[in-house]
Amino acid sequence: MMVGERPALRLLGAGLVCLDIINMDGKVQYYNGGSCGNVASGLSFLGWKNAVLTGRYKDEAAKILNCNFERLGVQKIEVKHGNSVTPRIIEEFSNGQQxxxxxxxxxxxxxxxxxxxxxxxxxSVCSLELSDFNVFYSDRTSKGIVLLRNLYKDKGAWTVYEPNSSRNVKSLLTNAIDSHIVKFSADKVSMTLADMIRNQSTNGATVLIVRTMGKEGLAYSYRKRDNTMSLWKHLDVQPVPHFVDSCGAGDWCTTGILYSLVNKHPSFTKYLTNQDVVASLQYGQALSAISCCFLGAQGLIYADVSEDIEKNLLGSRGRLFANQLNPADPPGNLSANYCDFCLLEREL
Incomplete structure (x- = not known):
């Protein structure tokens, strides 16, 4: 690092980190996935130095997970818990209908x-020796995650919460108003519940609420200088140049929001301006739209894109594809004891 140069921003993620198994007309690809894994990977792709909490996975899928993280520069911090098998999700496309x-x-x-x-x-997290981060991100809740969120909030880091469901309304409200940035989709959180979060956020820690609505764009509310939350404001969706797959689009939106906002405010700030919020949201929307041009939530990371095409996609927002990356290959010497699709050991 050169004298006077700011060190790379850092995010610590806790939540869903898994292996995405993408099946397209019989062609199988293995990417890292989960909202937590996607946001940490996306920001590392953009130049941040990130880390994620994972279990101590020892199976074949973990080899791919580890290799993909290593290539992106994402540090894995292993947490001891009962499951030693890597979580995984299958995304299937049929008959070429992407x-x-x-x-x-x-x-x-x-x-x-x-x-x-x-x-x-x-x-499981009390014994961890963790360094400082600019952002603590979670897409799940647990006693360990709440403990870490409070720890990093006290250190002046941004805390970000993306609930994966609204089944437990009490838990959702508690964790939302305890976090600086809350983002959720309309298909998971109703407008009535979103209004409850906004109303209760006035007396909480929240400075930005984002509700994505697919083709309808997004709604947002932010904490103003007078310490009140703004009324809901709306941004139209950005066009997708060539639609292929929407998987992970919301995670790329989060990635862009954090990249823009935290680059301007590396430490938590008690209020925001509408100008800063709109700039961050629009960058997030741009990345979200671009990600839909590629297969899989992390397809954008591994895309082979020419500079001319990239300029058409991003305009003046800068380069993404300067360094070509490839995902890890599946194990080449997998024994007959394993399924060669999901990589699980067969039951005897």
């Missing part, structure tokens, strides 16, 4: 149910 995809938690080849994420408790 716009119609679905997710599955059952392997179509061996019939096994895929392993899911185990939460981190407070005991």
């Amino acid at each position: 716009k119609a995809h679905h997710f599955s938690m059952v392997c179509p080849q061996c019939g096994r149910e895929l392993p899911r994420l185990s939460s981190f408790d407070d005991k």
Whole structure:
């Protein structure tokens, strides 16, 4: 680092980190996934130095997960808990119809149910020796995650919460108003519940709420200089140049928001301006739209894109594809004891 140069910004993610198994007309690709994994990977792709909490996974899928993170420069911080098998999700496309995809938690080849994420408790994270980060991101809640959020909030870091559901309204409200930035989609959080979050945020820690609405754009509310939350404001959706797949578009929106906002405010700030918020949201929307041109949530990272095409996609927002990356290859010497699709060890 040169004298006077600011060190790279850093994010610590806690939540869903998994292996995405993408099946397109029988061609299988393995990317890292999960909202937490996607945001950490996306920001590392843009130049940040990030870390994610994961279990101590020892299976074949973990080799791919580790390799993909290493190539992006994402540090894995392993947390001891009961599950030693890597979580994974299947994204399937049929008959070449790329716009119609679905997710599955059952392997179509061996019939096994895929392993899911185990939460981190407070005991499992208390013993961790963690350095400073500019952002603490979570897409799940647990005692361990709340402990870490409070720790980093006290240190002046941004805390970001992206709830994966609204089934537990009390938990959602508590974690939302305890976080600086809250982002969710309209299909997971109703407008009525979003209004509750906004109203209660006045007496909480929140400075920005974002509700994405797909083709309808997004709504947002931010904390003003007078310490009140603004009324809901709206931004139209940005056009997708060539639609392929919307998987991970919301995570790229989050990536762009954080990249823009935290570059301007490396430490938490008690209020925002509408100008800063709009600039950050529009950058997030731009990345979201671009990501839809590629297959898989992290397809943008591994895309082979010429500089001319990139300029058409990004305009004057800068380069993304200066360094070509490739995802990890599946294990080449997998024994017959493993399913060669989901990489789970076969049951005897």
